[in-house]
Amino acid sequence: MKALILVDIQNDFVPGGKLAVAGGDEIIPFVNELQKEFELIVATQDFHPADHGSFAVNHTGKKAGEFIDLHGLQQVLWPVHCVQGSEGADFVKSLDMSRVDKVFPKGTDKEIDSYSGFFDNGHRKSTGMAAYLHEKGVTEVHVVGLAADYCVKFTALDAIREGFQTVLYKEGTRGVNLSPEDSKKAFEEMKLAGVKII
Ligand code: VGL
Ligand code: ZN
Numbered sequence: 001m002k003a004l005i006l007v008d009i010q011n012d013f014v015p016g017g018k019l020a021v022a023g024g025d026e027i028i029p030f031v032n033e034l035q036k037e038f039e040l041i042v043a044t045q046d047f048h049p050a051d052h053g054s055f056a057v058n059h060t061g062k063k064a065g066e067f068i069d070l071h072g073l074q075q076v077l078w079p080v081h082c083v084q085g086s087e088g089a090d091f092v093k094s095l096d097m098s099r100v101d102k103v104f105p106k107g108t109d110k111e112i113d114s115y116s117g118f119f120d121n122g123h124r125k126s127t128g129m130a131a132y133l134h135e136k137g138v139t140e141v142h143v144v145g146l147a148a149d150y151c152v153k154f155t156a157l158d159a160i161r162e163g164f165q166t167v168l169y170k171e172g173t174r175g176v177n178l179s180p181e182d183s184k185k186a187f188e189e190m191k192l193a194g195v196k197i198i
Contacts, residue, residue, distance in 0.1 A: 003138040004038040005129075005159070006031065007117055007145025007152045007173075008046045009095050012081040012088035014146075019081040021147045023174045025092065030171050031144050032096045040101055040136055042129060044117035044145070044155065046082040047089055047105035054113040055080045065178060071111055073121055076178070082107070104129045116154035118162060130162045140165040143195075144172030149182040156195045167196045 009031065011017050014024040035041055048054070056064040056077035064079045082089040091097055104127045106114040114120040118130050133141065141164045143156050152173050159166040168190060175183030191197055 001040070001137045002038065002140040002142060003040040003042060003133055003136070004035060005117060005141050005143045005145070005155060006041065006043040006095070006100065007143060007155050008044055008082075008147070009092050009145050010046060010082055010088065011090050011092055012046075012086075014092055017081070018079050018088050019176070021174045021176055024146050025094075027144065027146070027172050027174060028092060028094050030169070032094075034142075034144065034169065034172060035096060035099055038099075038142070040133075040138065041099050042117075042132070043091070043097070043100045043103045044127075044129070044151070045089065045091070045103050045105045046107050046114075046151065047084050048082050048107045049110050050080070050083050052083075052107065052110045052113075054078050054107070070113070071122075073112070075113060075121075084108070102132060104132075115151045116158040117151070118155065118158035121154075130158075133164070134162075138164065140167070142167040142169065144169050146174060148173040148175035149178075149186040150176060153186040153190060156190050157193055160194050165196070166194070167198060169198055 053070045112120045141159045
């Protein structure tokens with residue numbers, strides 16, 4: 001049994017959003033079409049409180065793109081994005097959500113960021129997505145969404161760790177590319193970990 005995971009396809013990650021990924025909106029038609037091949041579809045939702053520790057504004061004198069130590073983990077600081085209850089946190093309007101079986105919010109704890117849809121960045125707490133998928137008899141997950149070099153990468157890597165055969169569609173993702181090669185490196189890292197990239 002295979003499942004499709006839609007990672008963070010939210011307003012703040014597409015052009016016009018607070019943490020816009022270049023071309024992020026271009027994946028939507030592909031993703032909507034791809035959904036037709038799946039009977040089980042889940043979505044992750046970046047969903048931060050306004051005082052989240054990953055936001056540069058919550059650290060005096062710090063700017064987005066700078067690094068800090070957040071309770072023992074290296075954290076790159078972001079602009080305010082995907083705040084709970086804001087429009088930026090909503091799924092992109094043109095994304096078909098009618099066939100999504102369950103949404104897994106993440107990044108809800110202000111003390112720790114959460115790129116993967118499965119675990120926070122310290123692998124301390126699970127979102128419940130792995131248990132949900134295992135319970136449904138899923139052995140293979142296919143991943144699309146935003147952003148390739150952050151949440152998509154860490155979701156795919158955790159999927160492998162959780163024992164799922166994992167497929168990533170290049171056409172269904174775009175990267176932040178804080179450094180120009182980040183997406184390319186992310187694809188290499190995923191491939192090395194056993195993710196099938198198509
Ligand atoms: C993401 C940075 C911060 C993502 C989420 O969805 O890739 N990136 N929060
Ligand atoms: Zn975030």
